Amino acid sequence: DTEVTQTPKHLVMGMTNKKSLKCEQHMGHRAMYWYKQKAKKPPELMFVYSYEKLSINESVPSRFSPECPNSSLLNLHLHALQPEDSALYLCASSQDSASAELRTQYFGPGTRLLVL
Amino acid sequence: QKEVEQDPGPLSVPEGAIVSLNCTYSNSAFQYFMWYRQYSRKGPELLMYTYSSGNKEDGRFTAQVDKSSKYISLFIRDSQPSDSATYLCAMSGHAGGTSYGKLTFGQGTILTVHP
Numbered sequence: 001d002t003e004v005t006q007t008p009k010h011l012v013m014g015m016t017n018k019k020s021l022k023c024e025q026h027m028g029h030r031a032m033y034w035y036k037q038k039a040k041k042p043p044e045l046m047f048v049y050s051y052e053k054l055s056i057n058e059s060v061p062s063r064f065s066p067e068c069p070n071s072s073l074l075n076l077h078l079h080a081l082q083p084e085d086s087a088l089y090l091c092a093s094s095q096d097s098a099s100a101e102l103r104t105q106y107f108g109p110g111t112r113l114l115v116l
Numbered sequence: 117q118k119e120v121e122q123d124p125g126p127l128s129v130p131e132g133a134i135v136s137l138n139c140t141y142s143n144s145a146f147q148y149f150m151w152y153r154q155y156s157r158k159g160p161e162l163l164m165y166t167y168s169s170g171n172k173e174d175g176r177f178t179a180q181v182d183k184s185s186k187y188i189s190l191f192i193r194d195s196q197p198s199d200s201a202t203y204l205c206a207m208s209g210h211a212g213g214t215s216y217g218k219l220t221f222g223q224g225t226i227l228t229v230h231p
Contacts, residue, residue, distance in 0.1 A: 004159075006159075040124075040224075041223070041224075042204055042221035042222065042223055042224055043160065043204075043219075043221060045218055045219070048218070056218065088157075088159075090159050090160070103148065103208055104148075104150060104162060104165050105150075105162070105219060106162060107152075107159035107160045107161070107162075108159050109158055109159045110157075110158070110159045112157070
């Protein structure tokens with residue numbers, strides 16, 4: 001089973017709202033990732049968690065706050081977003097981020113976010 | 117210059133055609149190469165993964181890597197309308213390199229296979 005699940009599928013929020021995106025995998029993977037994807041563009045890496053610790057933050061604004069409660073779950077907390085943050089937010093996981101041959105990433109279906 | 121260059125297309129072919137998708141890269145630290153397929157409004161789906169120069173085949177798909185030329189390809193044989201999607205190449209480096217822990221994507225090629 002190579003499934004990564006994400007909820008919700010769609011989210012509309014105002015600029016003053018606080019919301020969270022959730023991601024779950026049961027493949028025993030120890031690395032999890034958040035990406036942002038705008039239309040007709042490739043995914044852009046936001047955060048990497050390795051063994052439940054934040055290992056990469058790609059200079060993402062603080063209005064995005066990741067959390068990894070355990071090895072299967074990854075959250076992205078959203079607060080005071082801007083309309084330009086509207087995008088498809090993708091979660092991915094891989095067995096490991098340390099060993100390159102185990103770094104093949106499997107993506108979830110994404111959460112389509114619209115900020116009004 | 118982008119680290120990974122991929123012709124965005126769009127590419128339109130008749131059903132049954134052989135499709136060739138290509139990426140070039142400039143960072144010699146890239147050692148691992150992937151192809152993803154992304155249908156509209158869905159997440160990317162891993163198609164192929166390879167880490168050595170040469171060919172790797174899986175059904176109708178063949179991934180080819182030429183590290184000396186920094187060039188990778190994906191061939192789709194007997195293309196089907198269901199292959200219509202965006203194809204993304206992606207690469208990562210070895211531990212200790214600047215691309216460690218990250219995937220670097222090409223821009224994606226939009227493919228349409230018409231009946």
